[in-house]
Amino acid sequence: MSATFAPQSRASMAASTLRWMRENLFSSPFNTVLTLLCGGFLVWALPPAIDWLFINAVWGRKPVEACEAVRGQGACWAVVAEKFRFMMFGTYPYEQQWRPAIVIVILVSLLVVSGLKRFWNRRLFVFWTVGIALAYWLMAGGLGLMPVRTGQWGGLPVTLILAIFGIAFAFPLGILLALGRRSKLPIIRSLSVIYIEVVRGVPLITVLFMASVMLALFLPVGWQIDQLLRAQVAIILFVAAYLAEAVRGGLQAVPKGQYEAAEALGLSYWQSVRLVTLPQALKISIPPVVNSFISLFKDTSLVVIIAIYDFAYAVKKSVEADFVWKKYFIEALLFSILIYWIFCFAMSKYSQWLEKDLARGHAR
Amino acid sequence: MRTESALPAAASRTSAGPAAHERSGEVIGSMPAIAIEGLDKWYGEFQVLKKINLNVAKGEKIVVCGPSGSGKSTLIRCINRLEEHQKGRITVNGVELTDNLKHIDQIRSDVGMVFQHFNLFPHLTVLENCTLAPIWVRKQSKSQAESTAMRYLERVRIVEQARKYPGQLSGGQQQRVAIARALCMNPSIMLFDEPTSALDPEMVKEVLDTMISLAREGMTMLCVTHEMGFARAVADRVIFMDKGEIVETNTPQEFFDNPQSERSRQFLSQILDR
Numbered sequence: 001m002s003a004t005f006a007p008q009s010r011a012s013m014a015a016s017t018l019r020w021m022r023e024n025l026f027s028s029p030f031n032t033v034l035t036l037l038c039g040g041f042l043v044w045a046l047p048p049a050i051d052w053l054f055i056n057a058v059w060g061r062k063p064v065e066a067c068e069a070v071r072g073q074g075a076c077w078a079v080v081a082e083k084f085r086f087m088m089f090g091t092y093p094y095e096q097q098w099r100p101a102i103v104i105v106i107l108v109s110l111l112v113v114s115g116l117k118r119f120w121n122r123r124l125f126v127f128w129t130v131g132i133a134l135a136y137w138l139m140a141g142g143l144g145l146m147p148v149r150t151g152q153w154g155g156l157p158v159t160l161i162l163a164i165f166g167i168a169f170a171f172p173l174g175i176l177l178a179l180g181r182r183s184k185l186p187i188i189r190s191l192s193v194i195y196i197e198v199v200r201g202v203p204l205i206t207v208l209f210m211a212s213v214m215l216a217l218f219l220p221v222g223w224q225i226d227q228l229l230r231a232q233v234a235i236i237l238f239v240a241a242y243l244a245e246a247v248r249g250g251l252q253a254v255p256k257g258q259y260e261a262a263e264a265l266g267l268s269y270w271q272s273v274r275l276v277t278l279p280q281a282l283k284i285s286i287p288p289v290v291n292s293f294i295s296l297f298k299d300t301s302l303v304v305i306i307a308i309y310d311f312a313y314a315v316k317k318s319v320e321a322d323f324v325w326k327k328y329f330i331e332a333l334l335f336s337i338l339i340y341w342i343f344c345f346a347m348s349k350y351s352q353w354l355e356k357d358l359a360r361g362h363a364r
Numbered sequence: 365m366r367t368e369s370a371l372p373a374a375a376s377r378t379s380a381g382p383a384a385h386e387r388s389g390e391v392i393g394s395m396p397a398i399a400i401e402g403l404d405k406w407y408g409e410f411q412v413l414k415k416i417n418l419n420v421a422k423g424e425k426i427v428v429c430g431p432s433g434s435g436k437s438t439l440i441r442c443i444n445r446l447e448e449h450q451k452g453r454i455t456v457n458g459v460e461l462t463d464n465l466k467h468i469d470q471i472r473s474d475v476g477m478v479f480q481h482f483n484l485f486p487h488l489t490v491l492e493n494c495t496l497a498p499i500w501v502r503k504q505s506k507s508q509a510e511s512t513a514m515r516y517l518e519r520v521r522i523v524e525q526a527r528k529y530p531g532q533l534s535g536g537q538q539q540r541v542a543i544a545r546a547l548c549m550n551p552s553i554m555l556f557d558e559p560t561s562a563l564d565p566e567m568v569k570e571v572l573d574t575m576i577s578l579a580r581e582g583m584t585m586l587c588v589t590h591e592m593g594f595a596r597a598v599a600d601r602v603i604f605m606d607k608g609e610i611v612e613t614n615t616p617q618e619f620f621d622n623p624q625s626e627r628s629r630q631f632l633s634q635i636l637d638r
Contacts (some may be wrong), residue, residue, distance in 0.1 A: 260446050261483035265497035265549060266473035275496060279487050358487075 064324050066292045079328035081337045083318035087332070090154015090314040096146055099138040100157040109159040114168075117357075128168060135161070151230040152239050154309035156339070158228070162300040163343075164311065166235045167293050173236065174243025179273065181248055192244070199241035204299055212306035231303045235296065240293045250285030251277060256294045282356055283358045290351035312336055366636070371391075373452060393460050397422045397553050397584045398443060403452035412438045415609040416452070424479045425585040427595040427616070430605035431631055432596060436588045437603070440555045443476045473501055476546030480558040482538040484530035490517065490541050491526040502549065509548070516544040520574050536567030540574050547578075554578065556587040590635055592620055604628045 025035040058066045060081055067076035080087070087095045110131045113119050119127070139157065141147035180192030199207070211234035212227065219225070254277050262272035282289070300322025301312040309317070315336040319329050384392075396419040403416035412435045416580035420426055428436045441447040442454060445461055445468050454461040456471045484493050494513035498504045504512070517523040520540040530538050539559055546554060550630045556575065560568045572594050579585055591596070595602055602619040604612040604627070612619065612628045623629045 255481075255483075257479055257481050257483035258485065261477075261479065261485070263446060264444055264472060264475075264477040264479075265545070266469055266501040267497060268469070271500050275500065276485055279483075284485070 005125075036138060061094050067328060072276050075334075076328040076331050078334075079319060079325050079331050082325060083315075083322070083332065086155075086200075086318040087311070087315045087335070088155045089157070090153050090309045090317070092157075093146070093148060093152065096141075096148060097143070099141075099148075100153070100155065103135045103157045104140050104160060106131055106291075107136075107157070108162050110168075111164055115354070121136065127164055132165070152185070153228065155314040156311045158308060159226075159297075159302075161310040162232055162235055162303060163297040165232060166239055166296050166300070169236045169238040169241055170296070171289070173240035175247050175278070176298055177240060177244035178247035181244065182251060196241045196244050199238055200245070204238050204302055205305060208302060208306050229308065230307055231306060231308055235303075235313070239292060239296045241360050243289060246285045246288035246292055247281060250281030250283070253284045254280045286351050286355050286358075290347055294347055297344055298340060311339065374567070378421065394421065396420055396455075397424070397457060399453070400439075400443075401453045403442065403449055403454065404540050405435075405442065405447065405449045405451075408491060412608050413442070414447070416608075416610060417633040418610065420553075420584060420586060420622040423582045423584055424600050425583075425598050426587065426601050426603060427580050427587045427599040428603045428605060429590055429595075429631070430575065430611075431634075434605040436605045437557050440557060440586055440588055443553075444472050444477055446477075456626070460631070473497075473549060474552055476549060476551035476554045478539070478546055478554065478556045478559045480562050482530070482535070482562075484538055484542055486530050489527055489529055490522070490533070493541060494545045497545075498548050513544070516547045517541070519547075519577075522543045532583060535563045536570045539563065539567075539571045542573075543574055543578070553584040553586070556585065556589065558588050560589065560591055575636045586612050591600075592616075592635075596620065604631065606631070 026032045052073065052075055056070050058070060058074060058076050058078045060078065062078040062081075064078070064082075067078055085094070085097060089100050090210075092100055110128060113127055114124060137143060139148065139153060139161075140150070177192050177196055180188045181196065183189045183192070208231060211230040215225065215230060234319070258276055258280065259272065262276040268277065301310055303310055304313040313333050319325050319332045386612065393557065396418040398418070400416055400418040403410065403413055405413040416439060416440075428439065430436045438447055442449050443456065443461075449461075457474060459467050459470055461467060461471060477500070484490075485496070488496065491510060491513055494517065495504075495506065495509035498509040498512060499506060502509075512525060514526065517526055520543055520545070520629050522537055522540050525533055525537060525541075533541065544561075559575065563571060572591060575585075575587070575594065576597055585598075587594075587599075599616045602612075602614055602616050603610055604614075604619065604623075604625070606627045612623065612625050614624060618624075619628065623632055
């Protein structure tokens with residue numbers, strides 16, 4: 001029985017593959033042409049790309065001569081191995097670089113923990129407080145660790161600090177602004193509208209310049225605010241305006257009856273926001289909110305214009321400054337692209353999973 | 365042998381017809397559940413409610429009907445301040461509805477409401493829908509709120525669905541959950557805003573049966589509905605509204621069989637035609 005069954009199913013599988021191809025790839029003359037063109041392009045482009053990226057590439061820590069030998073035929077990943085520490089940590093003191101390495105682990109863990117529904121309670125607040133304190137201590141030193149000025153910080157930890165703390169603080173601020181914009185109190189509503197519209201109307205670069213240069217003019221003489229902190233605050237204030245609009249969209253999509261039912265049951269404003277309307281609104285806002293998170297992550301690379309050396313800049317600098325390795329700039333760039341892509345793609349995948357998970361059960 | 369003192373009380377209850385209620389707010393010792401005096405409400409220029417006077421005694425069941433746009437929903441929504449009124453007084457169990465948030469909270473926690481579109485919270489289970497307000501407003505413990513909720517869910521015969529989400533239930537089941545959710549706050553007055561008009565016909569009965577049994581237990585009810593069977597079964601009075609005014613107040617029997625005003629007759633002939 002099973003002996004006859006197996007070949008049959010294999011045959012039917014082949015048949016169903018053929019059917020799938022007919023339905024999806026060759027359903028019309030136009031589609032057939034498109035399929036052939038795409039197929040042709042892949043046959044033409046893919047093998048050399050794979051050869052260059054993987055097969056002929058120079059992997060691991062090799063002298064530059066190894067790369068010279070395959071120049072044009074294979075990628076020189078040796079440049080990444082050679083410059084890895086500088087790309088990752090920039091000008092952070094070399095013997096102390098275990099500290100930012102731990103900070104990377106802490107920040108990524110915070111991100112992961114925040115994504116798990118079972119931590120969506122007071123514990124999350126504790127994690128973040130401890131995480132921020134620990135990350136700051138490790139980066140800045142003091143209390144037994146060698147002090148390191150923020151001016152010396154660089155590389156991936158700086159990008160992650162700006163992005164992850166940016167998300168963590170901009171998100172609640174954005175929610176408050178969204179609620180403010182829908183408030184019945186005219187003063188709160190106007191202030192929120194003005195804030196959102198002004199901030200959304202200017203480029204991030206100008207906000208960063210403001211924070212970096214102009215702020216010093218307004219502050220009393222002798223006052224100093226750390227450059228990195230200024231950039232961090234500027235990013236938070238900037239992104240909050242975008243998040244506010246994303247969340248407001250969600251709040252508006254919650255049916256009026258939900259607000260009324262909460263009111264009729266005697267829930268206070270904050271209770272009904274927290275327990276009834278916001279959970280539903282945030283679920284609706286997941287795509288635009290994550291969209292903002294992803295652009296925030298990449299926009300952190302703009303801080304280089306106010307002399308903060310993030311990951312993108314460290315990668316650039318690591319090869320630029322070295323006459324020998326300079327020509328393998330493309331490989332270094334591809335490596336930084338890969339790192340950015342991993343983080344952004346992870347966020348995107350997570351948001352898709354979350355949407356599905358939250359939709360389970362309570363589809364209307 | 366009956367004591368004399370029981371007599372006036374009984375008399376005032378049996379005579380709870382329209383005439384007695386015009387002035388029952390003044391009757392000492394029988395504070396009405398709801399007292400509405402000279403209520404006016406505008407939406408911008410448009411006046412939705414005009415000089416509404418209505419007293420509802422404790423335990424009384426009132427059906428409000430009228431054509432759409434007559435202000436009947438707005439009227440009951442004023443009672444728990446989902447709508448703000450501009451003129452007149454609304455007093456619920458002796459507490460006047462003003463801008464005072466304390467009064468509003470007090471009244472809301474004493475007045476249950478059932479909506480046309482159920483308005484269950486879709487992100488919470490049936491049980492969580494029922495325990496939310498008792499836990500956060502009444503500050504009950506979770507276990508206490510849950511045992512109360514299960515008792516009411518049992519009463520509306522839906523207890524086996526307690527762990528499901530509203531989206532998994534039929535319209536009739538959702539509306540019964542909405543009734544249970546309101547009852548969990550132990551209200552003394554229930555407002556129903558067209559509770560069966562969004563339901564498929566075969567589900568109307570299960571909801572009305574629930575409402576009828578609630579009425580028989582002595583709940584004070586104010587119900588916007590066109591379900592005449594329900595009105596005949598439980599209503600003490602039917603109020604007919606048109607263009608923001610109370611046009612007729614009558615017993616259900618009289619209202620349906622022998623309506624007093626031209627407008628009521630027109631309205632009734634229209635709904636009977638359906």
